Amino acid sequence: MAYEGWIAACEEEDIEEEDVIRFDYEDRTFAIYRSAKNEYFATDGYCTHEKFHLADGLVMGNYIECPKHNGRFDYTTGEAKRAPVCQALKTYPLKQESGHIWIRIN
Template sequence: MWIEVCKADEIDEEDVLRFDHEDRTFAVYRTDKDEYYATDGYCTHEKFHLSNGLVMGSTIECPKHNGRFDVMTGQAKRAPVCVDLKTYPVKVENGTVYIEL
C-alpha cells in the first residue's frame, strides 16, 4: 500500500523529514543526488528519532551518539549502531513523495 508523505519540495537536498503514520514513525530522506529514500524513524541504538540527524550524501548521522546509517540500504555504518534500519520503497509522482508499507 502506497502512502502519501509530502510534496517533494518539502524536503531540502541532504535533509530528512519525520513522517508518522498510524502507530509507526518513519524518516524520509532526500540525498544530494535528488533521490528519495525511507527508513524506520528511530535509531536502532537508543531509539532516538533520526529526523533531527544530519544527512550527508546518502548517510544519516544520528544526533544522539553520531552513529551512521546508509539511507539507501539501512546498513549500520558507524558505531555505536550495529543493527541495520528497515528500509521502504519510495516513489515520487507528480511532485508528491509516497512510501510503500
C-alpha cells in the first residue's frame, strides 16, 4: 500500500544490523540506518562538511562516521558530534510496515 507523502525506500532486511545504506530519490540522496536495537532512521546522504556519502561510513552505536574525514553525527538526531563537522545533518521521519520502510522527505 502507499501513503500520501511517503516514499517507499527499502525493506527492513536490506540493511544489516548497525549499518547504513544509500537511498536515492529523484535528484536527492539519503542515508537510511538500522541501529543495533533494530530501530530505523534517515538523514541526508552527504556529510555537511564535504560532499562524501555517509552510506560509505561506519555506524557505531548512534553515530555515523564520515568515510573521509571521520566527522561524526548522531544519526538519530542529526547532531554534529565530532570535528571537522560543525553543522547538523537533516533527519527525516521513517515509517515501518510489514517489513517495508517509508520515508517522508518533504
